[in-house]
Amino acid sequence: MYIIVVGGGIVGYGIALELQMLPGHEVTIVEREDRRARELRDELGEMVVHGDGSEVAFLEQIGAARADLLIAVTADDGANLVACQVAKHRFNVARTIARVSDPRNAELFHLLGIDSTISAAQAVMAQIETTLPEHTVVPLMSLEGSGLTVVDLHLQDGAPADGVAIRDIRMPPSALISLVVGADGPIVPDGNTVLHSGDEVIAVIPLDAEESMRELITGRPAAG
Amino acid sequence: MNVVIMGCGRVGSSVATRLAEEGHTVSIVDTDAFAFSRLPSQFKGRRFLGSGNDHRTLEAVGIREADAFIALASGDNRNILASQRAKHIFGVKTVVTRVKDPQRSELFAQLGLQTFSPTTIGADLAHDALFNTADSGSEA
Numbered sequence: 001m002y003i004i005v006v007g008g009g010i011v012g013y014g015i016a017l018e019l020q021m022l023p024g025h026e027v028t029i030v031e032r033e034d035r036r037a038r039e040l041r042d043e044l045g046e047m048v049v050h051g052d053g054s055e056v057a058f059l060e061q062i063g064a065a066r067a068d069l070l071i072a073v074t075a076d077d078g079a080n081l082v083a084c085q086v087a088k089h090r091f092n093v094a095r096t097i098a099r100v101s102d103p104r105n106a107e108l109f110h111l112l113g114i115d116s117t118i119s120a121a122q123a124v125m126a127q128i129e130t131t132l133p134e135h136t137v138v139p140l141m142s143l144e145g146s147g148l149t150v151v152d153l154h155l156q157d158g159a160p161a162d163g164v165a166i167r168d169i170r171m172p173p174s175a176l177i178s179l180v181v182g183a184d185g186p187i188v189p190d191g192n193t194v195l196h197s198g199d200e201v202i203a204v205i206p207l208d209a210e211e212s213m214r215e216l217i218t219g220r221p222a223a224g
Numbered sequence: 225m226n227v228v229i230m231g232c233g234r235v236g237s238s239v240a241t242r243l244a245e246e247g248h249t250v251s252i253v254d255t256d257a258f259a260f261s262r263l264p265s266q267f268k269g270r271r272f273l274g275s276g277n278d279h280r281t282l283e284a285v286g287i288r289e290a291d292a293f294i295a296l297a298s299g300d301n302r303n304i305l306a307s308q309r310a311k312h313i314f315g316v317k318t319v320v321t322r323v324k325d326p327q328r329s330e331l332f333a334q335l336g337l338q339t340f341s342p343t344t345i346g347a348d349l350a351h352d353a354l355f356n357t358a359d360s361g362s363e364a
Contacts, residue, residue: 056300056327078277078301082328089333104279108309197361 002026002067006053006076006083008040054082064091073099084114137214157197159219167191172209178202230276231296238263251285273363275308292318
């Protein structure tokens with residue numbers, strides 16, 4: 001794969017180091033500031049180029065037309081959005097990922113066709129959500145394009161699903177319980193599997209079914 | 225018309241003044257308080273200190289009630305981000321975006337923004353002025 005990383009700050013540098021370890025991929029790091037670009041070049045070599053990753057002509061020059069993935073991780077949300085849109089619409093790059101500093105921009109970026117966004121706030125929340133009692137439905141990953149998401153559920157004592165066989169749980173349509181981690185370890189459940197409080201349940205659910213799943217496994221709607 | 229303008233530079237302040245004189249409701253946003261000194265003292269519009277890319281500032285400005293948004297900040301990317309937000313998140317009907325880079329201007333015009341490139345316009349004027357010396361006293 002040919003991967004373009006726009007932004008050679010701490011995030012871009014970290015990604016470059018990780019990508020370097022994966023053999024068989026070609027990676028280009030774009031850094032706009034001359035001094036920083038030279039610094040990175042001293043350490044990472046040829047893969048670092050000095051230029052503006054939101055400029056059409058520059059992206060063309062570094063071969064964006066044959067890129068499979070563009071990751072824009074500068075500290076500037078505007079630059080990240082534009083780099084991804086130029087990549088997508090001018091050079092048909094299959095997948096674009098943008099960093100958002102302002103988490104409220106994530107919605108707009110998705111609306112505009114950016115495949116994924118990453119924000120420090122989101123990442124930290126994902127880490128602490130499992131430890132917050134009011135967060136009993138933790139989104140693990142979304143399945144691109146299908147409208148489905150994989151969630152991690154912690155079954156609460158006395159919840160509607162507590163002590164009930166899966167076939168008798170009134171689940172949202174097209175929700176699927178894929179794995180139950182109970183006291184005896186993980187099992188792939190069937191309709192007869194009875195859920196118990198304390199079980200950890202991995203389920204595939206439609207994006208809009210998070211609330212009804214939350215009620216089933218906690219017996220109460222979301223806090224706040 | 226209720227117009228929100230992002231950027232109170234030379235162009236922003238001029239168009240704001242003109243629109244206000246024509247009787248439109250004008251709100252102008254800039255991150256630099258000094259920028260507002262470009263507006264005439266009798267300017268009837270509202271001035272907002274803050275970023276046109278900051279949701280709180282935009283809410284304060286009343287972006288949801290705006291009929292039009294004009295992005296005239298100095299950075300192309302900032303203008304493009306703010307314009308797409310105004311259009312797609314806040315539902316502003318008419319959005320005009322200054323994009324200095326002609327190629328970016330063209331691409332985002334294809335993506336539905338009403339963009340203009342001062343670079344292209346300036347180059348055209350300079351070029352045409354060479355062959356139209358009758359106009360030589362005037363400055364655009």
